[in-house]
Amino acid sequence: MKSDKTILLTNTYFYPLDKKQWETAQPYPPLGTLWATSTLREAGYAVSFLDNCLETTTYNFSEALETYSPDIVIIYDDGFNYLTKMCLTVMRDACFEMIEAAKEKNCQIIVSSSDSTDHYGQYLEKGADVILLGEGEETLKELIPALRTEVSKDNILGIAYKDALGIVKRNERRPVIKELDSIALPAWDLVDIEPYRKIWLDRHGYFTLNIATTRGCPYKCNWCAKPIYGNRYNSRTPEQVIEEIEWVQSLFGVHYFWMCDDIFGLKPNWVQQFLALKKERKLSFRYKIQSRADLMLKDNNLDALADSGADIIWLGAESGSQAILDAMDKGTTIEQIYTATRNLKARDVRVAFFLQFGYPGEGFDDIMKTMKMVLDLMPDEIGISVSYPLPGTTFYENVKHELSQKANWSDSDDLDLMFSNTYPPIFYKTLHRYVHSRYNIRKGRNAMYNILRGRLKGSGRKLLKMGYHLPLTLHRRWLLHKYAKQGKV
Numbered sequence: 237m238k239s240d241k242t243i244l245l246t247n248t249y250f251y252p253l254d255k256k257q258w259e260t261a262q263p264y265p266p267l268g269t270l271w272a273t274s275t276l277r278e279a280g281y282a283v284s285f286l287d288n289c290l291e292t293t294t295y296n297f298s299e300a301l302e303t304y305s306p307d308i309v310i311i312y313d314d315g316f317n318y319l320t321k322m323c324l325t326v327m328r329d330a331c332f333e334m335i336e337a338a339k340e341k342n343c344q345i346i347v348s349s350s351d352s353t354d355h356y357g358q359y360l361e362k363g364a365d366v367i368l369l370g371e372g373e374e375t376l377k378e379l380i381p382a383l384r385t386e387v388s389k390d391n392i393l394g395i396a397y398k399d400a401l402g403i404v405k406r407n408e409r410r411p412v413i414k415e416l417d418s419i420a421l422p423a424w425d426l427v428d429i430e431p432y433r434k435i436w437l438d439r440h441g442y443f444t445l446n447i448a449t450t451r452g453c454p455y456k457c458n459w460c461a462k463p464i465y466g467n468r469y470n471s472r473t474p475e476q477v478i479e480e481i482e483w484v485q486s487l488f489g490v491h492y493f494w495m496c497d498d499i500f501g502l503k504p505n506w507v508q509q510f511l512a513l514k515k516e517r518k519l520s521f522r523y524k525i526q527s528r529a530d531l532m533l534k535d536n537n538l539d540a541l542a543d544s545g546a547d548i549i550w551l552g553a554e555s556g557s558q559a560i561l562d563a564m565d566k567g568t569t570i571e572q573i574y575t576a577t578r579n580l581k582a583r584d585v586r587v588a589f590f591l592q593f594g595y596p597g598e599g600f601d602d603i604m605k606t607m608k609m610v611l612d613l614m615p616d617e618i619g620i621s622v623s624y625p626l627p628g629t630t631f632y633e634n635v636k637h638e639l640s641q642k643a644n645w646s647d648s649d650d651l652d653l654m655f656s657n658t659y660p661p662i663f664y665k666t667l668h669r670y671v672h673s674r675y676n677i678r679k680g681r682n683a684m685y686n687i688l689r690g691r692l693k694g695s696g697r698k699l700l701k702m703g704y705h706l707p708l709t710l711h712r713r714w715l716l717h718k719y720a721k722q723g724k725v
């Protein structure tokens with residue numbers, strides 16, 4: 237049922253509350269929220285959009301409640317950003333504050349996020365009326381009329397809610413959308429882009445935006461939580477993605493994109509078609525993606541990626557120990573990581589590694605194999621995390637009997653190891669810093685060689701960093717051995 241009232245859509249990832257991420261100065265607008273907004277707008281509803289990404293408090297949300305007087309508030313997180321999948325407690329607390337504020341204004345409140353999908357009971361207790369379980373667009377189209385006419389929600393797939401007696405009900409999950417082109421393009425026209433542009437340009441000298449070409453991932457790395465899009469993999473057509481890129485370029489003049497899929501270009505021949513269309517329309521842009529080492533070696537993916545503007549590829553390398561990759565059910569080999577990295581570099585595509593320490597069974601030798609792999613291959617960037625058991629994963633089931641009271645990180649720099657493992661949590665925090673130190677020293681050493689070969693660009697900064705990290709690495713190595721001796725806690 238349509239109404240004169242507006243629906244207020246907003247999100248719960250506040251970059252400034254996550255100090256480590258805020259310091260990297262790489263914010264992206266909340267893509268998932270923009271997609272939910274465009275879906276309802278296309279269905280004929282009056283919508284308002286509030287972007288919280290760059291906010292430090294929920295103050296603007298309270299103001300928006302006054303300004304727009306919505307009857308329904310949708311707090312909808314961006315399921316395309318790995319940061320939201322960490323289910324950080326600072327963001328959960330912010331969401332609870334917004335629920336409380338919206339409740340005071342007698343709004344009906346819908347919440348959609350990885351965390352609320354996993355912990356819908358807590359969110360309902362705080363006053364949310366309905367939690368979306370998984371992908372939200374189709375569910376919202378059914379749910380909004382039901383909320384406005386107070387008809388039963390019993391048959392609406394993909395929600396959890398309290399019935400008239402206050403009993404929590406959890407309906408069946410809704411099948412994911414296969415035809416992704418059927419969803420309207422994200423509501424980019426509602427984004428205030430200048431604050432984002434300024435942050436990127438001031439810090440990095442270029443500006444980038446986020447685009448999702450697929451949803452879900454069919455692989456089964458046993459620690460990877462996929463509460464929103466699950467184990468299916470559905471792809472938009474290259475035609476629609478190119479259409480979105482052209483539109484976003486016309487709106488904002490952007491020439492760099494983060495293709496924020498779990499896995500970019502898995503569908504056979506997708507990247508090749510994407511490349512052909514980019515050439516046909518004479519578009520100019522570069523992009524970064526996340527992928528797997530084994531995919532880089534399939535068909536002629538490497539050439540198509542390089543030719544279509546791939547600038548940097550974040551590989552889920554995880555570990556330099558085959559035993560640990562096998563324990564994770566990663567399905568890749570160390571050899572593939574070496575070959576893919578070398579082949580990408582040979583094509584002038586930069587490579588970055590996601591690394592993970594602390595997986596059950598990982599010993600000092602495994603850790604040193606990872607260190608060796610990093611120093612052998614010298615990826616252009618590294619991102620280090622420690623194993624983090626999230627509900628719904630095999631890994632979580634395996635360690636849940638060992639979980640401490642704490643079940644979530646407060647922010648992304650928390651890195652607490654929340655289950656009993658080979659070494660104490662302080663070991664892994666030190667290891668994180670030690671690996672960064674060794675990596676920066678090697679970068680400095682490589683910079684020295686470059687200077688000797690007459691290549692000066694960027695070398696000075698790397699040398700300075702090396703000087704900073706040299707004494708640190710000695711201290712950190714000493715600490716590592718000290719903490720390692722403390723053994724399992």
Ligand code: SF4
Pocket residue numbers: 453454455456457460461498499528552
């Ligand atoms: S390939 Fe990546 S997204 Fe897919 S299951 Fe593994 S870690 Fe998760």
